[in-house]
Amino acid sequence: MSRRLTALVTMTLTAAAVLVAVASPARAATAITVNGSSGGRVFDGVGAVSGGGGNSRLLIDYPEPQRSDILDYLFKPGYGAAMQIMKVEIGGDTNSTSGAEPSHQHTRGAVNCDRGYEWWLMEQARARNPAISLVGLAWGAPGWIGNGNFWSTDSIDYLLSWLGCATSHGLTINYLGGWNEKGYNTTWYKNLRSALDSRGYSGVKIVASDDFGWGAADEALRDPAFGNAVSVFGSHYVCGYRSAQSSCPSSGNAQATGKPLWASENGSDDYNAGAQALARGINRGYIDGRMTGYINWPVIAAITPNIPWATTGLAVAPQPWSGYYAIGRNAWVMAQTTQFTAPGWRYLDSSSGYLEGNRNNGSYVSLKSPNNRDYSTIVETIDAGGAQTLNFTVTGGLSTGTVHVWSTDVRSTNPADHLAKVADITPTGGGFSLTVQPGRVYSITTTTGQGKGSATSPAQGTLKLPYGDTFDSYPTGREATYLMDQQGSFEIAGCGAGRTGQCVRQMSEQAPIYWTSGRAEPYTLLGDLTWRNYTVSSDVMLERSGYAQLLARANTYNHQGPQNLNGYYFRVTDAGAWSILSNNTSGQWRTLASGTVAALGTGRWHSLSVAVEGSTLTASIDGTVVGRATDTAWVAGQVGYGTGQGVTAQFDNLSVTPLGGSSGPTGEIRGAGSNRCLDVNGQSQSDGAVVQIWDCNGGANQRWTLTSGNQLTVYGNKCLDVPGTANGTRARILGCTGGTGQQWRVNADGTIVGVASGLCLDVNGAGTANGTAVQIWTCNGGANQSWIRG
Template structure:
């Protein structure tokens, strides 16, 4: 009896082997299990963050997609969350809506349909999630609040889900409310009713894609609301949750997280939160914003994706550390596996989780990320210490008979600056169900019975290159695979391929701005529509564009160079802007608000401008001052 008591005490107390500090950790399923694991995912959108990916030529485009989605290859993501385009700026650009107007439906706009199909092609079991950030103006009847017309908003979202199935054979499994905005209980209930009425009872609702509160307390007080919501989704929770969320017994997800520059500190952030979101907050899914940094780096939050693919003109891309940190979990545990109750923090810093499929397989993921090497962009990270340590893991219950574990390791090696990621080590032999690890700082280990893990690779991509010094597009695409022209990144408004048969002049194939009503915005859109192309370079350059104003009375067009801002900051963009208006006047300004005027006058008197018809607009910026060249009508 005394020996048994001593053995139990040893489990919970620090013991010393020689002069090395050790701690025993028990991995046991005999007393029950924890929550069901729902997966690790990436978020495409929330600001046109995959915009440049579709422009990559093969085979590089497929290689990038393999690193993201292919099972047992790279990140091997379990979940893909996409923005339901709303024609408005949502961080780094706009994504087109499937319904620009109330009598308009088109389920081939944008690239999210294509991306979901490519993900599904690689992983047929991937979970697909949709969430609106903004809505076309007609949804709000001119108001910036979609909940004033909940039936219209619900119908709009449900049509997107039905269109995904009808036109692309895509099953959307989860749908959100409105990104990082106040929720409306009446709308959530009506959305549930509208889904069910359209045979979409299988589609689950996530709320509120913002904070744990006040949605969690509301679910406890409102049974009907609780029945409508399946998942409580919080953004950037800092690995913690609240008591009310736990009391609901709902699935708890970090439905948007990470959002951090994807250097090695960013990889450390991702490693820490993937484990500690469950250890500290019982979150069973974590979704990275964003999926892939495939937008101009000068836009907000440049390079915040799991990997970088921002140069379709060169074919260059970079497989960043977060890809391999993701693989430590995703290649060795699948949705439907269950966390063990015996998970937690390591005695000298770091954390460990363990998952099982209920059929004898076990996966253990350990991280020892230090504070300064795992800082995420948000929220602030309180101080903590991590030091080297020896850890002894004792397998109990159904795992006691395991004799060998596969071992994968990542070492950030911040001191030597010689990191190694997702290395397969010699399998570890267990003695009486026990194994010992010497854990250094800033490491990630996976120990698993799963033998299918693989560090996939493709031939090296082409070298990085700047945006071409000479670039031209005549939009002559008869059957465009996407609605946007290559490398153009819409920042306010939506520019789409358009075959102009009504008044073609010299141009039949064109790029046309199609939004005529201010959307229900999520951030501060500019008052003028704008699409950018190329990286920001203060250099001598010439911009030439054939333009056509469909109205002979109002409005105008502009071309610009050296534009310094985009995304959610586009409203305050500076640069050199050449404006031509339908009333025959022109302006040259340093800003998008047409306040800092460098030159102005009557276009018709100076350049012979034709108010209605095709016009060549040309702007030359040289030295430190713009040089205005004339616009001229086509012969």
């Protein structure tokens, strides 16, 4: 070892902070032997989930070139995340976290293989990476299946028809699961295996049970027939739900099955803030639990900011109308494994572990390629307290040629520090040394072909009013631009009741097999959260008895209770009853106005509209005002369509036109990204009390006045104040002094900019939770820097 170190040439690498050691280090070095003769399990890949649910919805609506740029960053080898596995939701017409995805079979026997966007996304993924593995999994399902029982022959036939749809799209599905996070039924899995084999799908491998823990593996040891039916045992959040992913065990029984083990859903973290946990989890899932597949939830948050989990995944794409998107640090952490390995490579157990045997110092895994020459070692130093020197020895027939080094600083917000190529190393006598810095992921490899995409996003922008859609330009079965189903399935169909052209039809004819605990009725959303004063109108036709709804100023809901949505509803029934309603995330429905008109009937078209201007809501049917109400709960938000459960209805000629009203100089200030109010912590009136976001409640600590002196005051005598001009300076209240630290420019684009600092009022980390700090930060166009005054 000492002779090899002496022979090394001094090399200083780039600011990515990788140094080659050339002398005795200041602290003890870690010796790593990369031994090609070591045993180990076969690597299956790293990837992510599209679905669970609706989180990819807006991606298909993006303009070019941004749509292709995003797809390249997700799937293209040598460009970005280079995903090796993609799991997709088998849509079930029901909310499955961030929306509902349409079923290919709304009713028994009526198969349509062109619904939704998952087929398109799989085609795009395969076009970029033909080797990507595709996985199908159901969250919910139409209610006709098994008369509400998922574990039935109906669901097996349903999955087989989905595989047939995949074939019609030229897609081979590699893996198929059961029912997401709903346990398992051993007889059903055995029957599924038999059905797959008899129907020509013997190559499709079964994953069980996509739930928490390894109970399915325990059962496989008791029931060999069940074990034989399953190819992969997959468990969710093996490192702990939304944890630091510091410890990621499987179980003795799981390993004893001899089957591949996967962390088949993990993550659920912010596209940037989750990078540290992701870096630990990919490595430690193998070190601790011998898991050979890692699947992050989700792929992308291509949803508007009011939808649950709006910043999770590898990237965000909330604005197809502007083309804006952002690639997260999660993508680059994933790339540090996916661009340097491939499914079919083999882990080297004796060449994987913890630096100096201490989890806090970081971890490393080594894998070799099928040619038994190339290798890659992935090192993470997320929790390390300082620099560490690693002394590598390469043996067992592996290449002793040039070593290439890439690194990602997961603590850095500078894109130049993500997947950064640093200087190559030339080993001497089969050995080399490397000094690694804390808070990073390194890929040390003999392979080439890696790269980093250079496409950039345009700036954010609002969806301008007026907005309208006749729905005539779409093929049958597709979703209208920007419509995001939250429950049920709203898709394009030929108009009924004698009308020509295309309409939007709610297709779910029965209560689904739910995945969420909330029993929401069908609704779909569209638009910009900053839309405030407008009239939304549409032609509506009820096909059967029940009701249809127009939604206005719709915004946030809880992902386990999608029926509890902040917003206003104009509801009409076939019998002529109408009502103007308000709902919130606690499910507190309020009737603001109601009445009756002549029966609207079924099979007849009517024009509905609701105008929201300031605190006034005005509802009309066929051009006649039927009622008005006054309410201040919701000041801005999207529009939408809704129906009662199982009610098929059609909608046509959507129109959203602006109104010019104002609600005055004093009122709430709501975050566009969170729909929570600018709030003085604890209702304190003391100088220095910090400002945060919190559920809007009408309290005096949430009512702000913009003065002629450009101050934002609360309680009548306290000013919004920042005690500095640096990024991250927290906002507070202070007695008004007239100083520039208390002066703000309230701009038409929704930003509030400090006069002294020139920085934007910002919700820390783009958070949306109660209590998230408010600060100043460089203006970047984010939804967490857009505010709505009420």
